[in-house]
Amino acid sequence: FQDALKGKKHDDKGLVFADLTSEEYTQVRDYMWSVSALNISRSVFAQPSENVLFLIELHLPPKSEVLRYLDKGGPRPRREAKAVVFSGSKQSISEYIVWPLPNPDHHQDVTLKTYNQELHINARTVTIGEYVALFKFVHKEVFGKVKTILEESFGYSESNTLNPFEGMPRGIQSGDRQTWFSFFRDRSGFYIHPVGFEVLINHRDTKSSMWKVEKALYNGEYFASLEELNEKYAAGKVKKIRYKESRDYGSLKPRHKPTGFGPLQYDVQGKRYSVRNNQVLYLDWSFAFGLSSLTGMRVFDIRFKGERIAYELSVQEAMSVYGSVTPGMMLTKFIDSSIGIGRFAHELVRGVDCPYTATFVDTYRYIDTNFTQRFRNSICIFEHNTGRPLRRHFSDFFSNSYGGLANNVLVFRTITAIGNYDYMWDFMFYQSGSVEAKVHATGYISSSYKTEDNLRYGHQVAENTLGNIHTHFINFKVDLDVLGRKNMFLTKDMEFVNVSLPWIPGEYAQIPRLVERQLKTEGEAALRYDTKTARYLHIASNLTNRWGHPRSYRLQVASFTGDHLPEAVPEERAMSWARYKVAITKYKDEEQTSSSLYNQNNIWSPAVDFSQFIEDNENIESEDLVAWVTTGFLHIPHAEDIPNTVSVGNGGGVILRPHNYFDEDPSMNSPDSVYIHPS
C-alpha cells in the first residue's frame, strides 16, 4: 500500500453489516433443521408440498442500535439471521429471526409483523425442487405428448432438446400459479432462438401430480390441449413449422484470433485502497459492504474524511415490463429481487469484467439449496483512472498557470447474471466527495417467435426471432445522513423573472433566478416520472457551511426510462416505486426495502407496496430521510442486440454530490493534484 493510506486504519465495527459467514449459514440451517415443529426437508430437491428452508440472510440490526454502537460507544447490536421457510405442509410462507449468532438457539416468526399479512404459499419463488418437478412434467407431459410435432418442427430429439423460458407473473390474480413456458432451441444463447411453441402449465397445487397443461400455442395458433394440437396437426389443419438448421448466431465465441491487446491499467506504486473483511478504505473514503442474496450489492456507513455521508446505498430492485403477442411474453413483468439479484452475483472475469489488478472478494450465500455456496470473485474493487480530468484549468489571461487533477475513482462492482440478462452494478467514489451508483445492462435479450402480427411489439433481430420491446426500471435506496439523521429535503431550480435594469430607466430584462423550496411531506416529495420536477434535489442538514448555506448532498439522476405501467393495472402496486424518479420517505426499520421476495409471484397483492411508505404522508421537515431513486431505460431491441446487448447507452444511475456540504472542493487536498507554473 502507498502512503496515501497512511494513518488510516481498518476497524471491525463495519462487521455489523457483514453478510453471514459460511459457518453462520450452516449453524442457522442446522438450528432450523433441528426445530422439529418446522419439519424442514433436507433435500436440495424438496417437493413443493414439503417444507423448504429457502433463504438464510443477515437480518440487519435496527439503525438506531447500530448508530449507538458506531458513534456513541453503545453495545454491539445482536447479530441475527433471517430465515425464510416455504411451508408446503401449512400452505404458507414464514419468515423467522434466528439468534444469537454464532450458535443460534432461538427463532421467532416475524412474518405478520414484517408484512402485516399472511403470505400464501403461492407467493413463493419457484425453487429448484419445483423446477425439477416442472422439467420432469414438461418432458413427460409436453415433449412426450407431441414428440412428432416437435421432431418435425424443431428437430427435437433427446439429444437436441428444447429449453424453456418462463413468463411472469404466473396468472392474472392472487393465488394463481400458471406459467407460460416458451421453448427455445438448445444452443448457446438459447434466449434468442425461439421456436414458436409455448404451453401454459398450471402448477398451482403443491402436489405436482395435480399439475396440468392448460393451453398450447403452436405457430401463432392456440389449442385447448396438446391432444387437440396433435389431432389438428395430424389432420393437416395446422400451419406447420418446417424444421431448418439455424446459424449459431447466439454464440459468443470470438470470430477471429486476437490480434493484440488493448490498453491496460496498473497501479504504479501499489494500491491506494485497502480491503479487510467487509471494509474498504480509499484515500479519504471508508465504507462497509455486503451482498444481499435478494436485493444485491449494498454499502453502509459511507464516510468521507471520517464524516458519515450515507448510512446505506443499495440496489433494491430491477424490473422489466414486456410487450408481445405471444402469451409467454405478453403479460411478462420481471421483478428480479423475487428471484434474487445478489443470488446471481457470479464470478467476475479478470481483464474484462474488472481490471487484472482489481481486488476480488468471494461471497457466501444460502439460497434455494441445502448448503452454503461460495461465489468466488463475485465482488471486485479497484481504482480506475477514468481518462478524463476531474478538474483542470489553464489560465492565459493576466497570468499563466495550470492546475489539474486526474479523475481517479474507486469502483465497487458486482454483476447479476440473471438468466438472459447481465446487470453490471457500480458504486464509484470520487475524490471530490461524490458517490455514484450506476447500472448497465448487457447479456441476451428475451425474444419470441416471429410472426407477421408481432412487429408491433419489437423488431426482427434474427431468423424467426422478434426482440420484444421492454422497459428496464432499477431502484436504488439512498439513505443519506447529512451530519446526522435529522435532515430536510430541498429543491433548487431556476426561473426567468422580469427585472428592471437599474441603470436604464424603463428597460426590463428576463433574468434567471434561483428558486429554492423545502418539500415538507412525503406526498410532496414523491416526484413522479411524468411531472416536471426541480432540477436540483437535495438532502440537507439545517447546519450550514462557512458561507451560511445548508450543508447538503444533491441527487443527480440520469435516466432514460420508458413509461411505467398505468396505476390502474392490478400488477402495478408490486412495482409502485417505479412511479417516482425520486421519492423521499421518513426512515423506518420496517421499510427496509422497496420490494420483496414475494412481489413477483403474488404480484396482485404484494407483500411490499412501496407507495404505502408514502401513503401516510408523513412530515419530513427534520427527520431521518431515505431517497428511493429510480432509473433505467426503454429497450427497443434491434439487430445489434444480437448476440448480446452492449452496455454503451444502456444504463442509468444517480450521483450523490456535495453541494455546500464543504466550504470548498475537497479534491484540493488530493495527493494527485498537479500544478504547473512556467517561471
Next chain:
Amino acid sequence: FQDALKGKKHDDKGLVFADLTSEEYTQVRDYMWSVSALNISRSVFAQPSENVLFLIELHLPPKSEVLRYLDKGGPRPRREAKAVVFSGSKQSISEYIVWPLPNPDHHQDVTLKTYNQELHINARTVTIGEYVALFKFVHKEVFGKVKTILEESFGYSESNTLNPFEGMPRGIQSGDRQTWFSFFRDRSGFYIHPVGFEVLINHRDTKSSMWKVEKALYNGEYFASLEELNEKYAAGKVKKIRYKESRDYGSLKPRHKPTGFGPLQYDVQGKRYSVRNNQVLYLDWSFAFGLSSLTGMRVFDIRFKGERIAYELSVQEAMSVYGSVTPGMMLTKFIDSSIGIGRFAHELVRGVDCPYTATFVDTYRYIDTNFTQRFRNSICIFEHNTGRPLRRHFSDFFSNSYGGLANNVLVFRTITAIGNYDYMWDFMFYQSGSVEAKVHATGYISSSYKTEDNLRYGHQVAENTLGNIHTHFINFKVDLDVLGRKNMFLTKDMEFVNVSLPWIPGEYAQIPRLVERQLKTEGEAALRYDTKTARYLHIASNLTNRWGHPRSYRLQVASFTGDHLPEAVPEERAMSWARYKVAITKYKDEEQTSSSLYNQNNIWSPAVDFSQFIEDNENIESEDLVAWVTTGFLHIPHAEDIPNTVSVGNGGGVILRPHNYFDEDPSMNSPDSVYIHPS
C-alpha cells in the same frame, strides 16, 4: 503498431478537411496584406479604426464536390481559405474567400452571399488591439480617476492592480457597444475574487478617443459618473468597502506533497490506432479531423468498416445565460464561438488531461494576431479502457460459458480554456459501432460581489463572493449520412395499449407496444426542450438490414439543461438552436454552422439565426439530413465550485448508436473478444 491495423492504410483524401498549414496561413495573410484596396494594418495591436485581418480559416469545400472526390473519383475540390476583415475605415465587416491554396492570388467578398445582410463593424469580436486600448482607458479613465477609493477599498496599487471581467452582450440593441467591466483582485483565479466595483464603458466608436465611462457601481450603489462617486465618497455619503486581505482560495497549488500515483494505463503491445496528417485509423474506424478557431473540434468522413456513417460531427456553440443583480452579470449571455471555441484549444497536459501514452497533435491558427500561431499538443488521441465491459454474459442455465469484451474506445479530445471556463470535448469511437460526443465543464465559475440582495441569484461560495446561477447550453452538428445522403427521420417509442388475452376470454391487459413515426418536415422534426419527445430518434436509410428494418443510427441525448431564454427576449434569436433538444434540417452548404462569429456582439440582429434553417419547413422525407443536438446543464454554483468546478456530473452529450444498421453487433468481430468454456 499492432496487427489490429494490419491491412488498413492511410490515404490523403481526408486532407480536404485539413486545417490550413502554417505556410498557408502566412500565404493568405501576405496576399491579403498585398491587396492595397483592403488597406489592412500589419500591427498586432491595430486600432479599431484601422482595418484588421482578424481570422484566416479553412473554407470547407461544398459537400457534393467533396463526395464526388471521395467516392466517385472526381477532382480534388479547390482548396480555399476564408478571411475575415474588420474594416474600421468602412465601418463594416467583410468575409472573403481566398484561393487557390497554396499561393493564393484571388479573393472575393462573400459577406452578403453568406449572411444575406451587411455586417456592421460593432458586430465584431473585441480584438487584442481594442483590448489594449480598453485596458489603457481603464487604467487612465477609471483607476486614474478613483485611485483613493480603490486603494482604501481594495488595496489597489500599481503592483496590486484589479483585473477586469466583461459582461456580454454589450448593450441592449443593435449597434450598441457598451460593456460593463467588473473588477477582481489580481490573484490566481481572479474570477472568484470580485471586489464590488463595476463600470460601464461605452466603446461604440471605433475612435477610442470618443470612449467614455457611462455608469459606475460601487458596493451595490449606482453613480452616473466616477466624479459623482468621488464626490459622494469624499462626503461620506457612500457605504464604504474596507480593504481586507483575503485568502488565496483561487489557487490551484496542491496543498500536500504527492503521496503516490494513481493507476496508469499503458498500451501493452503498442498502439492500435494510427494518426497521419489529419487522419485517424483505429481498428474498424477511420476519420479525418480539424479544429476550427471559431467552432472548435470537428471530425469528417467517419467510417466504420469502410462505410461512411457521418460526414461531419462537430462542436458548434457553447452558450451561457447568467443571473445577477450586479450589472456586469445581469444581462450576461456568453456565446463562445464569437470569441473562438477552437481558438482556446490550449496545450493538453500529459497524465492529467490525457494519458501519458496518448498521441498529441499540434494545431496552427490565425486569429486576432498577425502571425500563425502554433498550439503545441492541443489535440490528443488515445485508446482508453473504460474499465467496464462493453458486453458480457455468463450462462449458468442449461450450459456454462462466458463471453465478454473489454470496452476499449478511441478518444479524440481537445480542451477550450476560454477565460474562466474549461470545456473538455471528447469524441469517442466504440467497437460496437457507436460514436459519442461529450462535453464536460471545469475551471473557474464567474462570480460577483456578494451583497444582501443577490442571494436570489446564486450561493455565496467564498468571502464576499456570489457564484451566479447560469445555464450551459452546448450545440453539436451531427451530419449522419446513413448509406448515402438520402435519409429520413424516424422516431420510436412505446405506449401501453389495452389488449384482450387470447387464452382468457373477457380478460384484458395493458401491453407496451412499439410506436414508430416518420417526421416529414423540418417543423415536425424540431424537437423542443419543453415538449415530450419520442425516446428514440433515428436518422435512417430506406435501405433495410437483413431483417427488413430500415438501417439507422439512433441519437441518444444526455442532457441536464436549465430553461432556455424565453423566445420573446430580443437576444434569443442569436441562440435559437437552444430551443431544441434535437432539430433536423435539410443539408445546405450555406447552413454550415448554427451560430456565427457575430452573434455575440450583434446579438439583437444575429448573422446566423438557427431557427431560420427550419423556418422554410422543408420536406425531409428523403434528403440529406443534419441533426443539431443541444445538451448542457443548469449550474447553481456551490462552495465545492471553489476553486474549480469538477467535471463529475457537469456535462452532457449524445451517443450515435447503430440501430438495425448492421445485422448483428459488429463488436463480435473485435480482436478483444474473450470466451471461456469450462470443459
